[in-house]
Amino acid sequence: MEEHLKNSVTDGQEEYVLNIGPQHPSTHGVLRLVASLRGEIVTNIEPHIGYIHRGIEKMCESLTYPQIIHLTDRMDYLSAHINNEAVCLNVEKALEIDIPDRIKVIRTIMAELTRIQSHQLFWATFGMDLGGLTCFFYGLRDREKVLDIFEETCGGRMIVSYNCPGGLMHDIHPGFQKRVKEFIEYFRKTLPEYDQLLTGNVIFRERTMGIGKLTLGEAIAHGITGPTARASGFSCDVRKKEPYSAYDRIKFNEVLFTEGDTYHRYLVRMDEMRQSMDIIEQLIDNIPEGPYAVKMKPIIRLPEGEYYQRVETARGELGVYIISDGNKNPYRVKFRSPNFVNLSVLNMLSKGFKIADLIAISGSLDLIIPDIDR
């Protein structure tokens, strides 16, 4: 201890420990970062998690499979649809049910709409983290249109619980297709505004370019997935690698950059919004006819065994691992959440940068804290 103090005194500068969070707007939730600083330079970041731990995995053990779905809404609340879908796909895979095309297509459209609204909120809050408050209003204004689509069809805005094992809770609303087309037409006009406001802005570019570089090797070594990894050139899109739902019939290219800095993590998400609109346009006019749900047994029992399904949420790869002992409740459920893994590089990325860059880096990882803690 004394040696440590002596060293820090002889160094000329003492290490200063700053506590960011758990109640801080730029950590986007109840994440506590204990930052060691030398002047303004970050030397170490220690994330403290667990402030919003609800024990979802343990709760799942006492619930039936249809009841688990509504808990997954509350993990990554911006990818609620995709989380629902992951559990449903896993249960359907275990029961070996064939899902009609209509359900697959609707699920895919909903998942892509979820991705768009999630990236819109990323854009809004990322701009706000870097001091551009206008972005926050513009992003939320456009996100409202997607939430209206969800509200009309699913009944909920963020907490949708629209998927259920074997299909969907209800059929799509008669006005669904019209509303989605209107939204895409509208958003194609407003997305260039995003670029004019933030992407080209000189202050924004200076603050993000070259900041927090993540190399391809580091991304793979830490198990980073999603837009964060694709900005470093790691091709990891589950929609491409292991197509589920209707992704096998769609033409789309994975968005990839090689630079891996904060700016390119932002660019991946901007391009994914365009790409998601292309995917929706391919599907919206040819939703096949058919039932919106397969008739299931009133009590779903999975055969004994272990099942794993992964999907691509807006932030990366979500894995659902279910061990069943043949009862109506799962024996064990494990969620491999993308945000928990993505948080692990924060310390490495922000070392040596200034404290303001820490906010930019953690913003570009697009962390959702309830998904880290579960």
Place this chain on the structure above:
Amino acid sequence: MRSIVKYISEVLSGVWSLLKGMKVTGSYFFRPSAIVTQKYPENRKDLVMFERFKGEVIMPHNENNEHRCTGCGICEINCPNGTIEVITKTIITPEGKKKRAIDKHIYRLSMCSFCALCVKTCPSNALAFSQEFEHAVFDRSKLIKISNKPGSQLMKGVE
């Protein structure tokens, strides 16, 4: 010399990028039609929610104060949080038979997570969602609601 030209061009392009952003925000001053803000507490009367909006679970009654709930308790079994409690009683029908009917259908709004499993699994479509969204009350006990109205009966033809 070259570095000075580079510096000036960087400054100019930087200022130009800022002006481009300001053009976007400025244009909204002259386009009031593009403003989407709603004045919420004032527009309460003409605020229409979507028909599928999950406000709170209610039991619809018809004009004769009749509902469709038979008291089977499937909603209670399916609820993940213990939100619903069905208390039944035994009544004697005019034909003299003993029959099960609901005494109280208790709905705890404070525990509800709006998963819609009760509404979906109800075999006689007795439950529905209302469009009510202003749930704030001053006393916690007001969040425990009794869905069936006093003196209500089972609708004829519902088994």
